[in-house]
Structures are given as structure tokens and as C-alpha cells.
Amino acid sequence: xxxxxxxxxxxxxxxxxxxxxxxxxxxxxxxxxxxxxxxxxxxxxxxxxxxxxxxxxxxxxxxxxxxxxxxxxxxxxxxxxxxxxxxxxxxxxxxxxxxxxxxxxxxxxxxxxxxxxxxxxxxxxxxxxxxxxxxxxxxxxxxxxxxxxxxxxxxxxxxxxxxxxxxxxxxxxxxxxxxxxxxxxxxxxxxxxxxxxxxxxxxxx
Numbered sequence: 001x002x003x004x005x006x007x008x009x010x011x012x013x014x015x016x017x018x019x020x021x022x023x024x025x026x027x028x029x030x031x032x033x034x035x036x037x038x039x040x041x042x043x044x045x046x047x048x049x050x051x052x053x054x055x056x057x058x059x060x061x062x063x064x065x066x067x068x069x070x071x072x073x074x075x076x077x078x079x080x081x082x083x084x085x086x087x088x089x090x091x092x093x094x095x096x097x098x099x100x101x102x103x104x105x106x107x108x109x110x111x112x113x114x115x116x117x118x119x120x121x122x123x124x125x126x127x128x129x130x131x132x133x134x135x136x137x138x139x140x141x142x143x144x145x146x147x148x149x150x151x152x153x154x155x156x157x158x159x160x161x162x163x164x165x166x167x168x169x170x171x172x173x174x175x176x177x178x179x180x181x182x183x184x185x186x187x188x189x190x191x192x193x194x195x196x197x198x199x200x201x202x203x204x205x
Contacts, residue, residue, distance in 0.1 A: 022179060023064070027175070029173070030055045030173060036053065038161055056087065058116055082191045084192055085191075087107065087169055100137060169191065173188045187202070
């Protein structure tokens with residue numbers, strides 16, 4: 001199976017200017033603490049230059065066929081249809097061919113697939129280059145000779161994690177990329193309601 005391109009979560013360092021925004025958007029569900037902190041530290045241990053917020057991608061990176069405002073309205077409407085649900089993370093695996101190290105979804109994957117199917121249309125539609133496969137990326141674009149070593153380390157750390165691997169998905173976040181490959185949170189929607197918060201102006205360069 002080929003991996004869906006990763007969506008970095010949140011921004012690292014100083015916030016980019018509006019002029020740095022590019023026409024690339026995605027939809028993610030951020031993972032809460034304490035699991036998020038552990039995953040963030042593990043990603044940095046595997047790839048020291050990685051300062052991304054742990055997340056599961058609902059819509060992989062895409063150019064929008066309409067305006068960002070149109071896509072945001074569609075996200076808000078679709079979010080109201082889905083009640084909050086739980087995901088449970090499974091084992092650490094590797095996508096063959098791309099050598100991406102990731103954690104699979106043990107329970108709740110079907111809900112993410114349903115969300116992707118409903119949202120990947122109209123103002124959010126994009127011809128996905130790969131089959132949608134929900135997961136949590138730990139490391140990508142790494143030296144193939146280091147994959148086995150990094151997998152062993154990741155699996156050791158994952159066994160050491162003493163908290164639960166199940167977490168609620170209550171909100172989804174609309175994000176936009178920049179020339180620096182820093183993703184900016186544009187808006188957040190609460191599942192099962194029309195409650196939404198605009199976090200940043202929805203402007204592309």
C-alpha cells in the first residue's frame with residue numbers, strides 16, 4: 001500500500017505572514033494529551049527537525065476547486081453531521097515503497113473513512129493520488145537503510161507508553177500550508193454541532 005502524503009499539524013516557530021500562504025489545504029483531527037505529547041516527542045526523537053503537532057488526517061493536502069471560504073462552510077456543515085467518536089491506535093507499521101513509519105488505527109477507522117468520503121466533494125474535492133488510509137505518521141522521507149533501526153526504536157518507545165491509546169475525536173481543524181511548509185490553523189469545528197471558530201483569515205497568496 002502507498003502512503004497518503006503527510007499533513008503536518010499546526011505551525012512551528014513564528015506564525016507565517018498572509019503573503020506566505022499557498023493554495024494547499026487539509027483537514028485534520030488533533031490528538032489530545034497525554035498521547036499527543038508522547039507522539040510529538042517520539043517524532044522528534046526519530047526525526048529531530050520535526051516539530052509538528054500529532055494528528056490524524058481527514059482530508060490530505062489539496063488545492064481547492066473553490067475559495068477557502070467555500071471549503072470552510074462545507075467543513076462546518078459536514079462536521080454537524082458526525083457525532084464525536086473515539087479512535088484507538090494500534091501497532092507501528094511501515095508503508096512499503098515509501099518507507100513511512102506510522103501507527104495504524106485499531107478502532108474507529110471506519111468513521112474517518114466516512115468523513116473523508118462525505119467531505120471530499122464539491123468545494124473540498126480533490127482527485128486523491130492515493131487510497132485514503134487513516135494513520136498517525138511518525139517518520140517519513142528517511143534514509144531507507146535506517147528504517148529497520150528507527151522501527152525498532154519506535155516500537156520500544158510505544159511499548160513503554162503507560163497511558164491509554166484510545167482518545168476522543170471531538171473537533172476537526174481546517175489548515176493551510178505556507179512556502180515554509182508550516183501549516184496554519186484556519187478554523188476549528190466541533191463535531192455534532194454547528195459550533196465553529198475562525199482562527200485565521202482564509203487567504204491564499
